[in-house]
Amino acid sequence: MIHVTECPVCNSTAFKSLFICKDYSISREDFTLIQCEYCNFVITSPRPTSGELGRYYASDNYISHSDTAQGLINKLYHFIRKITLRGKISLIKKYSNNPRLLDIGSGAGYFLNSCKQSGFAAIGIEPDTPSRMRSIQQFGIDVHEESELDKLNSSSFDIITLWHVLEHVENLNNRMSQICRLLDSEGIVIIALPNCSSFDARHYQSFWAGYDVPRHLWHFTPQTIRDLGFKHGLTVFKTLPMHFDSYYVSMLSEKYKKSTLAFIKGMFIGLISNLRATLKQNNSYSSQIYLLRKTSK
Numbered sequence: 001m002i003h004v005t006e007c008p009v010c011n012s013t014a015f016k017s018l019f020i021c022k023d024y025s026i027s028r029e030d031f032t033l034i035q036c037e038y039c040n041f042v043i044t045s046p047r048p049t050s051g052e053l054g055r056y057y058a059s060d061n062y063i064s065h066s067d068t069a070q071g072l073i074n075k076l077y078h079f080i081r082k083i084t085l086r087g088k089i090s091l092i093k094k095y096s097n098n099p100r101l102l103d104i105g106s107g108a109g110y111f112l113n114s115c116k117q118s119g120f121a122a123i124g125i126e127p128d129t130p131s132r133m134r135s136i137q138q139f140g141i142d143v144h145e146e147s148e149l150d151k152l153n154s155s156s157f158d159i160i161t162l163w164h165v166l167e168h169v170e171n172l173n174n175r176m177s178q179i180c181r182l183l184d185s186e187g188i189v190i191i192a193l194p195n196c197s198s199f200d201a202r203h204y205q206s207f208w209a210g211y212d213v214p215r216h217l218w219h220f221t222p223q224t225i226r227d228l229g230f231k232h233g234l235t236v237f238k239t240l241p242m243h244f245d246s247y248y249v250s251m252l253s254e255k256y257k258k259s260t261l262a263f264i265k266g267m268f269i270g271l272i273s274n275l276r277a278t279l280k281q282n283n284s285y286s287s288q289i290y291l292l293r294k295t296s297k
C-alpha cells in the first residue's frame with residue numbers, strides 16, 4: 001500500500017480523514033478517503049501499489065470492461081451507453097468535423113468505434129491488455145499500450161478525451177503534462193468525471209458508488225478539476241451534465257446499502273440530484289463533462 005503525502009493539485013501536505021469506503025464490487029476491502037486541507041481534493045490513501053491495482057479490476061462484474069448484459073442494472077447500462085455514445089460524437093462535432101482524436105483509457109473500444117464510424121482519425125490508449133486486444137479484434141480500431149503516450153508527436157491532436165478515466169490514473173501531474181504536450185494549441189481536452197460534491201454523493205456518503213475504491217484514486221469536484229487544469233495551463237471553458245449517471249450511481253449505491261426497492265429508491269435520489277443541480281444551476285451533477293483548452297497567454 002502507498003500513502004499519498006502530497007496533494008497533486010496544490011502540493012499541500014496537510015490532510016484530514018474523511019471516511020472509510022468499502023470496495024463493494026470486487027475485494028470487499030476497506031479504503032480510507034482523505035481530503036486536502038487547502039484545496040479540498042479528495043484522495044484514496046493508502047492505496048494499492050501499481051502492481052497490486054490490477055487484481056482490483058479482475059472481475060467480470062466490472063461493467064465498463066465487460067460486455068455481458070445480465071441483470072437489470074447492467075441491461076440499463078448497455079441501453080444508455082448507446083444514447084451516451086451518440087451524445088459524445090455530436091459534442092465533438094460541435095468543435096471539429098474531422099478531428100485528430102486521442103482517447104485515453106479506451107476500454108472496450110465502443111467510443112473509438114463510434115469515432116471510426118464518424119470518419120474521425122482516432123487512436124486509443126488502453127493499459128489493460130485483454131481489453132485492448134479484444135477492442136482491436138472486435139472493432140478493428142487503432143489502440144496502443146500506455147507507454148506509447150510518450151512516443152506520440154507533440155501537438156498532434158485536436159481532441160483528447162478521457163471518459164471516466166482520470167480518476168483511475170496513478171500519476172495525475174505526469175498524465176496532465178502528457179496531455180498538454182500532445183494537444184494542438186487550438187485543441188480541446190474532454191474529461192468526464194464523477195463529482196463528489198453532487199447531491200447523490202453527499203446523500204450516500206461512504207456508500208456512494210462514484211467513490212469506487214480503490215479503482216478511483218482521486219475524487220474530483222468542479223473546483224478541483226479546474227485547479228488541476230489551471231496548474232497545467234488549461235482552462236475549463238464549459239461544463240456539461242451527464243444526466244444518466246445520477247440514476248445509475250444512485251441505484252448502485254442503494255444496492256451497496258442493501259436497500260429493499262434499490263431500483264426505485266435509486267431512481268428517486270437520481271432524479272432529485274439532477275433536479276437540484278438544474279434548479280440551482282451550480283454544475284453539481286453526479287457526473288460531469290469538462291471541456292478544457294490551453295489558457296491564452
Ligand SMILES: [Zn+2]
Pocket residue numbers: 007008009010011012036037038039040041
Ligand atoms: Zn490540495
